[in-house]
Amino acid sequence: MAKDVLRVLAWPGYADPDVVHDFERRYQVSVEVTFVDSDEALWARMHAAGGPRFDVVAANTAEMQRYHAAGLLLPLNPSLIPNLQRQLPRFRDRAGIPGLQQQGKLYAVPYTYSTMGIIYDKRQFARPPDSMNVLWDPRYRHKVLDFNSGPHNFSFAALASGIAQPFRLDAAQQAAMVKRLIDLRRNVLTYYNLPEEATELFIRHKVAVMFGNYGTQQLNSLRQAGADVGYAIPREGVLAWLDCWAMTRAARQPQLAQQWINYMLEPSVSALLPTRQGLANTLSASADLPSGARVLWLQPVENANRREALWQKIYSGDLPGSF
Template sequence: MKVLTRASALLLIIAMLTQITWASDVLRILTWHGYADADWIAEFERDHDVRVDVTFVESDDELWEKLSKNHGEDFDVFAANTAELQRYIANNIATPIQIKNIPNSKNQALRFRNTEKITGLNHNGNLYAVPFTYSEMGLIYDKKQFKSAPTSMSALWLPQYQGKIILYDGSNHNFSLTALLLDAKNPFQLSPIEMNNTVKKLLELRAQNPIFYTGPEESVRLFLKNNAALMFANYGKQQVKQLQQANPEIGYIIPKEGALAWLDCWAITVSAKNKPLAGQWINFTLEKNISTALTRRQGLSNTLVANNLNEDDKIIWLEPSENFELRSQYWERIRAGNARKAPKKTQ
């Protein structure tokens, strides 16, 4: 009996140690607000007996800063749009994903299951990310300050709205939307002349004394606090949903020039400590209750349903830009109100 008791105790200790070892696993997520809610984290931790650490970002520039700092070693899984993904691939930060390890991807709408047709997701025949959510970036306006709804993004430059504009504080998208307004051949691949014209136009927008935001909650707070007239909605209908709860007198348009649109995807870092666990997180977010909760809470579209944009809307899906670093350097100077001298060009 003593032998059996000791053996049983030993087995119990081994089982406890095994459980402790597994429970000590940590999944490190780098993502956007609304993509990893507290109740989702609690459910995932409970189901997988792990701990989840979440770090939120509010701009593509911040995302790049955190992932490039230590070559992605501080995180296991991250969310990025398709236009940004290629530089994480090029810098050996993202690793290929086997879609067979994400079984819930079978529940996605056909356009998102056909990953080989989505620009930016693949490289050298390998899949590097799984679509999660998407939105166009339109223009939010205060109906009380407009006799009729604006039709063009050029409304941001109208002098009567000086000091009443809310603008996203990010380099890449601001260059692309301004280039789109200027009818650039490709708003993501600017020639030197187009870049110069875009910088000049952005300086004119800076002279409008816009109020800058990074996150969606901050944008809503600033819109209400400053009785704003217009806002470039970088987060699209996520901001519309949040703002309508406080001010039902706001409208939302897709400008006649078109609206940039992003497709955010989950990717896994090369240095992920537990790649299968990272894949399980991606699979978890594609469960029906999680993806539908994203839409219900944030107003964002999920990839389990087909695109719900109007057929007449001109939507331009984001693509990689000609030079991320140059745009970022220019934007820092524009943000400060001075970009007359071109920054040193980076490759």
Template sequence: MTASRKSTSGLTRRQALAFGAAALATPFVIRGARAAGDFRILTWEGYAEPEWVKPFEEKHGVKTSVVYAGSVDEMFAKMQGSQGADFDVVAFDTSSFARYIDASLIRPLDLSKVPNAANLLPAFHAVAPLMRGKDQYGVPFAWGSLPLVYDKAAFPTAPDSWSVMWDPANAQKIIALDDANNSIVLAAILLGFKDPFHLTDEQFDKVKEKLIEQKKLLLTYYAGFDDGVAIFAQSGIKAMFSMGEPQVPGLKAKGVDAAFVIPKEGAIGWLDCWTVSAGTKDVDLAHAWVDACLDRKVGAYLSDKKSYGNTTDGDANTRNGFTYADKLVWLQTPENFEKRIAVWNEVKAAP
């Protein structure tokens, strides 16, 4: 995270992913009725910038209108309200694809109309949540992680395992997200379960036991980006299960020599993808937008200016430290979200 719009945009996206937080007000939001000739985009802040919007408009002779969503649920509600007819393209993360496809809100892509898909880096060639049978419904665009953040004073050598979050030696010096799904996924990853998004009853029991074990060692759970940074800085915390990479700059701004690491077990990753709305007014133009977003120059901008991992420019990822996409477990729709909330509540209620 750096100064100005870059930090604001980055935090908004990551907070929206993890917690469905309200979006920050932005002068770029366009609301209300749109002209018949407009190309209509529903997305997150930072994903429809002038650097590629203007060339797209000039090339295709259209005017774009952009609506920025403030949460995962808000985005789905906007699409569902018109069965996709209010938008031509929409960007969301892998955990949402099942419900969009099931609700018939997006259409399969014709990749012959997206030649820049050839720019996709190897880690993004086969992303299971984007597929339904032989049909592909999205193309990867931007990504990040929920890594292990640690104080370098406490760990001169970076910890290599999530087990530090369960180590009695760190009791009362660790904090974790108050987040049902992400906490359960993380415990499942540490336990070595092959599919942390589709757990059996036996696996749920082991995850619950593991999380209760951790709860006894935590100083507290935290519920937001700023909350986590403040508790970490004020309480001499050694490590935390973080909301994302930008919490490190937030801690450094408070005088903590913090860093993050992707442990050997892997970490949760979010991956936002462009899709074509089922209600698009121009299928070819919608595919042209997806193609424009996969230009390597756009990928470089995402990493250099917005602090997101990108999916098309490996050099930009390398110079910005985004070299660990292959170590991430991309979010998927869980088997039973209500059950996960119930299990999480049991964990938090445990002595």
């Protein structure tokens, strides 16, 4: 008799061969894993003609909201996922993380995350910086690095400005953030796209502080390159992505799909995230995130195209009067 097949759509590092093999042996099934390397590729796979051809999918909370809105997900039964009890209180507060629940039903289970904190050169700071506003500090003029991204830069500029809803900016707030981001442009050395690019610039130009879009993974790469760097979570709060597991509407065996999600939360499986990927898991506390810190899990922004268009003008060097 042919074995049941579970079809998994995930990011590299979320379903390593040894992990998959153990699951196959335990449940006497066969697992097909398809990897994607961008949110766009994930979206395309989930929107293939005829619907998704996967039982379970891993994506961040913002994407999960889009998938739910498009009717692509099935609700989960928490009693089939007993390992939810093992998660840290922060991740058990499902109502507190937009994208996990819809109409009181559980749709996504947190799996791994990364904050986007501040990375600083310990030799240039007597005390760790404690505010996002350090990026605008004229004492570090041309010693600051920022990530080249419209949506994130608007969100953290809003955080730094004390705006309560950084993902939902009205027109006046957007205009105010344009001014703030022009001020930031005048204070940075430059913008980076890739983590290795940031590492090279940080060391070669003796950078003091940067917005760590790639979080602790970036911190590790800087340390390996010999930089004496620290990681700070700003008091205003920190942006963070949170990848979750969900079951698609194409799931052929909901019980098996939820067994997979439960298996991903086994301590031995989740423990591989920090050791192999340099990512945090949802079971054990991370030294880089104090338990009381305010975390803003990424959400869809009010108008991503508008933010991107404004960002292109800011990045290109437009003067304040031309917006």
